[in-house]
Amino acid sequence: MDPMIRWGIRLAQWFRNPPSRQHVRIMVAVLAFCAALVLVERLIGWPEWATLGNHPPRVAR
Structure with a gap:
């Protein structure tokens, strides 16, 4: 199904x-939190610790 039709139905x-x-x-708060994270990442940058x-993948024993 076309995504635009799906959005229209929703x-x-x-x-x-x-x-x-x-x-x-709740939806607005989640969107605001996501936008704040994007802005911080764009303006300050991604922290090295994150x-x-x-590392090579771990092998299950």
Whole structure:
């Protein structure tokens, strides 16, 4: 199914049965948190301690 059709169906469902205010607040808070993380990463950069090293994969014994 085309993604635009899928989004249209989802928007139609939300229009008919809107989410509660608390649900909307949670969604906005999560989006704001994600946007803040992206802004911090773009402006300051990714911290060295959070970067994975180039270690060889572990072998299960």
